[in-house]
Amino acid sequence: MDRLSSELAATYLRPRKTPSTACSGCGLGANHKIILQAVSELGLQVSDVVWGTSIGCAGRQTFATWKGDGFAGTHGRVYAIARGLRLALPAEIKLILTVGDGDAFGIGLNHLLHAARCNADMTVIVNDNLGYQSTGGQFGWTTPAGSRTDSSPYGMFEPGFMGGGLDIMNILKGAGATFLARHIARDGQAAVENMKRAILNRGFSLVHMPYPCPTNFGSTNLGTRTPVTIYRWIVERSAPLGQETADTLWATGVYLDASNSRPEFSEQVREKGQQIRRTQAA
Amino acid sequence: MKRFLETGNFAVTEGAILAGCRFFAGYPITPATEIAESMSRRLPQVGGIYVQAEDECAAMHLCIGGALGGYKAMTATSGPGYILYADPYGWAIGCETPLVILNSGRVGPVSGITGAPGQGEFYLTRYPTQGGNFETICLAPNSAQEAMAMTVEAFYLSERFRTPVTVLADQLITDGFEDISVPGNEGEMKEMGFRIWPRQIHPGPLFYPATDEIDIPPVQLGHNTGALCSDWTPTEEGYDTEEVENHHRHAFRLIYKIRNHRDLISHRCQKSFLDDDPELIVVSFGTPSRVVNTAVAKARGRGQRIGSLRLINLWPFPDELFTRKAIYLVVELNWDGQLVREVQRAAPKDSAVHFLGTCGDLPTQADLEESFNKLLANQPLTRKGWTLEAW
Numbered sequence: 001m002d003r004l005s006s007e008l009a010a011t012y013l014r015p016r017k018t019p020s021t022a023c024s025g026c027g028l029g030a031n032h033k034i035i036l037q038a039v040s041e042l043g044l045q046v047s048d049v050v051w052g053t054s055i056g057c058a059g060r061q062t063f064a065t066w067k068g069d070g071f072a073g074t075h076g077r078v079y080a081i082a083r084g085l086r087l088a089l090p091a092e093i094k095l096i097l098t099v100g101d102g103d104a105f106g107i108g109l110n111h112l113l114h115a116a117r118c119n120a121d122m123t124v125i126v127n128d129n130l131g132y133q134s135t136g137g138q139f140g141w142t143t144p145a146g147s148r149t150d151s152s153p154y155g156m157f158e159p160g161f162m163g164g165g166l167d168i169m170n171i172l173k174g175a176g177a178t179f180l181a182r183h184i185a186r187d188g189q190a191a192v193e194n195m196k197r198a199i200l201n202r203g204f205s206l207v208h209m210p211y212p213c214p215t216n217f218g219s220t221n222l223g224t225r226t227p228v229t230i231y232r233w234i235v236e237r238s239a240p241l242g243q244e245t246a247d248t249l250w251a252t253g254v255y256l257d258a259s260n261s262r263p264e265f266s267e268q269v270r271e272k273g274q275q276i277r278r279t280q281a282a
Numbered sequence: 283m284k285r286f287l288e289t290g291n292f293a294v295t296e297g298a299i300l301a302g303c304r305f306f307a308g309y310p311i312t313p314a315t316e317i318a319e320s321m322s323r324r325l326p327q328v329g330g331i332y333v334q335a336e337d338e339c340a341a342m343h344l345c346i347g348g349a350l351g352g353y354k355a356m357t358a359t360s361g362p363g364y365i366l367y368a369d370p371y372g373w374a375i376g377c378e379t380p381l382v383i384l385n386s387g388r389v390g391p392v393s394g395i396t397g398a399p400g401q402g403e404f405y406l407t408r409y410p411t412q413g414g415n416f417e418t419i420c421l422a423p424n425s426a427q428e429a430m431a432m433t434v435e436a437f438y439l440s441e442r443f444r445t446p447v448t449v450l451a452d453q454l455i456t457d458g459f460e461d462i463s464v465p466g467n468e469g470e471m472k473e474m475g476f477r478i479w480p481r482q483i484h485p486g487p488l489f490y491p492a493t494d495e496i497d498i499p500p501v502q503l504g505h506n507t508g509a510l511c512s513d514w515t516p517t518e519e520g521y522d523t524e525e526v527e528n529h530h531r532h533a534f535r536l537i538y539k540i541r542n543h544r545d546l547i548s549h550r551c552q553k554s555f556l557d558d559d560p561e562l563i564v565v566s567f568g569t570p571s572r573v574v575n576t577a578v579a580k581a582r583g584r585g586q587r588i589g590s591l592r593l594i595n596l597w598p599f600p601d602e603l604f605t606r607k608a609i610y611l612v613v614e615l616n617w618d619g620q621l622v623r624e625v626q627r628a629a630p631k632d633s634a635v636h637f638l639g640t641c642g643d644l645p646t647q648a649d650l651e652e653s654f655n656k657l658l659a660n661q662p663l664t665r666k667g668w669t670l671e672a673w
Contacts, residue, residue, distance in 0.1 A: 072512035088351020
C-alpha cells in the first residue's frame with residue numbers, strides 16, 4: 001500500500017538527513033521514495049538492511065539517510081566493498097546500494113561487472129542524472145548522444161552505453177546479473193513492484209533509474225531548470241519495453257528476471273568451504 | 283612446534299592464520315602470488331574465505347568489506363599492486379578499519395623486474411594514499427621466520443590502532459626457502475612473542491570521538507548499531523561533513539592515535555655492535571640487512587669500529603634510534619635513496635650520512651667492505667663510475 005513520504009521517512013530515514021540535501025527540484029528524492037516504498041511493502045525493518053552508497057550526487061545525498069547501518073565507498077569501489085561485506089554478513093541481511101551513473105557505468109564498471117559475474121546478493125539502484133552533475137555537469141556514459149554539457153560544449157559526439165544500438169543492460173546481462181530493470185520514478189507502482197523483485201532476488205540485481213537534474217543537465221542541455229519540464233523531457237523519451245519508438249532513449253520495465261536461477265556468490269563460497277572442511281584436515 | 287623448509291610466502295600465510303585472519307582477497311602478482319595460492323588452499327580448511335579479485339584495488343576493497351563484516355582480513359601484493367591500493371588504503375585509514383597488507387618489494391618503477399628484490403616503496407608505505415593527515419604503521423622483516431612474526435604483529439597492531447598495517451618484505455624474503463618454525467599452540471606462540479588482539483564490535487552509533495586513544499573497537503556493519511562509515515570527512519557520529527573543525531578532530535585522531543603510542547611499535551629493531559660508540563653505523567632494513575650484518579661482523583674482526591642498526595619498524599620512523607653522533611651509511615635496494623633521507627633528517631645535524639644503493643641484487647661483501655674502508659678514511663663513495671652520494 002502506498003505510504004506517504006513522511007511516513008516512510010519517519011520509519012526508515014534519519015531525521016538529521018531529512019529533508020534531503022539535494023538541489024531544489026532534483027529528481028533523486030522521487031527515486032529514493034520508490035526504493036523505500038518497496039522496502040516498506042516487503043516488510044523489511046531497519047535492521048534487515050545495510051545501505052551502501054557511492055560518490056557523486058546520488059551517493060552523497062543518500063549516504064547516512066538510512067536509519068540503520070550505512071557505508072559509502074570510494075568512487076566506483078562500493079561494489080567491491082559490498083562483495084566483501086556480502087561474504088561476511090548473514091545471508092538474511094539485504095544489501096541495498098544507491099549509486100550514480102558515473103560511479104556504476106564509468107569508474108566502477110569493472111567492479112560492477114564482477115559483482116554481477118559472481119551473482120553476489122545485492123540490489124544496486126543506479127540513479128542516473130545523465131552525467132557528472134555534482135562536479136558541475138560533465139557528460140557521462142549514459143548521457144544522451146548530442147547532449148551539450150560543460151565537457152561537451154559542441155554536443156556529446158562519442159558513443160555512450162545508451163543509444164546507437166547499445167544498452168548498458170546488455171552488458172550487465174552478459175556479465176551474469178540475475179535481475180535487471182529500468183524505471184523512471186513516474187512509473188509509480190510498477191517501479192515499486194519491480195524494485196521489490198530486485199530486492200527479493202537472492203543474487204545480483206540492478207535497477208537503472210534516470211532522473212532529472214535541474215541544476216546542470218537541465219539548465220545546460222535543455223535550457224530550463226524547471227523540474228516539470230525536465231521530467232516531461234525524460235518521460236517523452238521513455239516507453240515501456242516492447243512499445244519503443246524511434247525517439248525512445250529509455251525502455252522501461254524488467255529486462256531480465258533470472259531470479260534465483262544461478263548460485264549466489266556468498267552461499268557458494270560458504271557451501272564450498274564447509275565441503276572442504278568436511279573432507280580436508282586442516 | 284613444527285619445522286618446515288618453506289618460503290616466506292608460506293610463513294606469512296601461516297602467521298596470518300595464527301593471528302586469526304579468516305579473509306583474504308588478492309590478485310596474482312609476482313613475487314607474492316604464492317601467498318594468494320596458499321591462502322586459497324589453507325583458509326577454507328580453517329573456516330576462512332579466499333577471494334580472487336579483478337584487480338588489486340578491488341582486492342583491498344573486498345578486504346574492507348570483510349573487515350566491516352567482522353573478519354580479520356589481509357591482502358598481499360608487490361609494488362605495482364601496492365600502488366593500486368592507494369584508493370582503499372585511504373578509505374581504511376580514514377574509516378579506521380583494521381587490515382594487514384603484505385608488500386613483497388621487487389624492482390621498479392612500474393613492472394620493472396618481477397623476480398628480483400627491490401626497496402622502492404619505503405616512502406610509499408608512509409604515504410600509501412593521498413590527502414595526508416594521517417600516520418601509518420609499517421613493519422619490515424628480514425627473513426621468512428620474521429615475516430611470519432611480523433604478520434602476526436601486524437594483525438595485533440591493526441586491531442589496537444584501527445588502521446591498515448603494511449608488512450614490507452621483498453622478493454628474497456617471500457620467494458626464498460628457509461627453515462621455518464610454526465608454533466602449534468598458544469603456549470608456543472607466547473614463547474615466540476606472538477601477540478593476538480581479538481576483534482571487538484564497536485557498539486555504535488558514534489563513529490569515533492576526538493581522541494588519541496587506541497583500543498576502541500572498529501566500526502562494524504550488520505549489527506544494527508547505526509554504524510556509519512564513508513570516504514568523506516566524518517563527524518564524530520560518522521556523518522559526512524564539510525566543516526573544517528570536524529576535519530581537524532578527525533585528522534588529530536588519525537595522526538596522534540599512532541604518534542602518541544609509538545612505544546607499542548617503534549622499539550622493534552636489531553642493534554649489532556652499537557655499544558662501544560662506533561665510528562660508523564650502517565643502517566638498513568629487510569634482506570640487505572643480512573648482508574650488512576655479516577659485513578659488519580667481519581669488519582669488527584678486522585678491528586674496525588662499525589655497528590649495524592637494522593630497522594624493523596619503519597613507520598612511524600624511529601627517530602630516537604639516531605641520537606649518536608657518527609658516520610652513517612644507509613644501505614638500500616634502490617638507486618635513488620629513500621631511507622637515507624629519513625636518516626639524514628633524524629641523525630644529529632653534524633653527522634655525515636652516506637648512501638650505498640643497489641637494486642635487483644644484494645650488495646656484496648666486497649662492496650660493503652670497500653665502502654666501510656673509504657668512509658673510515660674520509661674518502662667519498664664512488665663505484666663503477668656512479669656517484670653514489672647523489673641521493
